[in-house]
Amino acid sequence: MTSPMPARIGDPLSRVQTPALIVDLDALDANIGAMAAHVRGTGQVLRPHAKTHKSVEVARRQLAAGAVGLCCQKVSEGEALLPSGVRDLLISNHVVGAGKAQRLCALAREVRTTTLCSDTRHARVLSDAARSAGVQLEILIEIDAGDARMGLPDGDTTGLLQIAQMVQDAPGLRLRGLQVYNGPFQHIRSHEERTSAAVLAANRAKAASQLLQDAGLSCEVISGGGTGSFTADVEAGVLTELQPGSYVFMDADYGRNLDASGAQVSAFRQSLFVQTTVIRTASAGVVYLDAGVKSLNLDSGMPLVKGRPDLGFTKASDEQGRIEASPAGPAPELGEVLMLVPSHCDPTVNQHDWIVAVRNEEVEAVWPVDGRGCLL
Structure with missing residues (x-):
């Protein structure tokens, strides 16, 4: 109820x-405009993460400010935000299970839909679901950004090439590139240490991208970054699209991050x-x-x-x-x-x-x- x-x-x-x-609209609109302005003209694009706000109205504001699409963490989030007018969704998670895969494919009938994969068995599951539904799912291979979470371990070149080749050859799938998100690093307080973490993630993504391209495999997109690291993400020049989410609202934890002068960001x-x-x-x-x-x-x-x-x-x-x-x-x-x-x-x-x-x-x-x- x-x-x-x-x-x-x-x-x-x-x-x-x-x-x-409560949301202060003046502050919200200023934040949306500030992030859009920071990314504009850099050669990168903004794909804000909607798991922060879960709101059609906030999504509409982000899209109107120039966002190319949205990130969602769950298929159901993507479904809920379709009324925003979004035409390009990244489900930045590993979608496993027959029911979820079917709904992911139903989403792909409505909008361009990309999701993550870092396992050959998972790639087969997604391919079977897409082929059965008669749709195309676009895939980013998730690599470890230095936080030892969901991505392929750094240096696993064999695994990366095997998954990329399977995705590129699999019916119903299209290899689009890489996902490299360093979540915990967004909250490192020191500006220097936070920047170093972002550079580490960017360097790993750059090496993985080069590996794919040298093997004749597609890597048109490198997606990642966040509210804590967005400045370093842009300056590193490796990511093609940025995924910050919390910048629209902010919170007490992000308020503890420091800038280069040692002051609160x-x-x-x-x-x-x-x-x-x-x-x-x-x-x-x-x-x-x-x-x-x-x-x-x-x-x-x-x-x-x-x-x-x-x-x-x-x-x-x-x-x-x-x-x-x-x-x-x-x-x-x-x-x-x-x-x-x-x-x-x-x-x-x-x-x-x-x-x-x-x-x-x-x-x-x-x-x-x-x-x-x-x-x-």
Whole structure:
């Protein structure tokens, strides 16, 4: 069951029922424009990752700003975002299972559809599904970007060539190139170390691409990169398309990354918040909010309180959060509304049915989180 809308168009921000997911439209639009401008003219293209926002409306804004398509992490996310008008989807994951493969092929009847592979057995499964459905699936071979996750290990030239040759020869498949995404490296705090990680990933991709081309195999696309490394990704000049996602919203964890001067990275503005209300003043300096684990995600730590460095979010149960005030400022009062900066934007969005889009302290729109719960 979808929860009731927490606000109506024209409502002042103060009347939004809490806990609610809030997006500052001015900041959102500025972030979308800034990333588009950074990539424009570089010879690379932008394919933003929609697992961050899961929203048709945000996707429309990204496409209007020049994105060539979208990344989705699950087939169901791609299905949910088709109304955005996207014509080119990358399912940047390994789609395994007969039911998912059938739906992947159904998606390929609607839009250009690319997915990942790093195993010859998997390539056969995808080929059989595509041939049976009468469609073509485009394939990126995923190589390890230095984070030892889903890609082929660095130096496995035999494996890379075997998979690439199989994909190129397989009915229903088309070899398009390489995927090289370094997820954990996006959150390395030091600018120098984060840049080094991006360069490492780029060098691995460059070597793999050259290997494919020397063997007469296709490598027209090298896709990867992210919000933490986008500057280095562009400067390295190896990737043909960039996949940042979190830049549209940002979060407390990305806020801990540092730029070359040692200051907090400031290329993008915080646009995503969880608005919450004080529901109990328990004791001196301690209050409880109506936003807990079911409204937030804590895998990257506790959220911050916007504009109140004197307040610390110290604990969360399912439905409540605990705030402790330092002596530097007064504790919030019963009924007071606070804005939390999520620690991790992607899974926080997935906790909510609605995005309340606000401009100048007034509700301009209420958008459904179209891809919420799209796990398949």
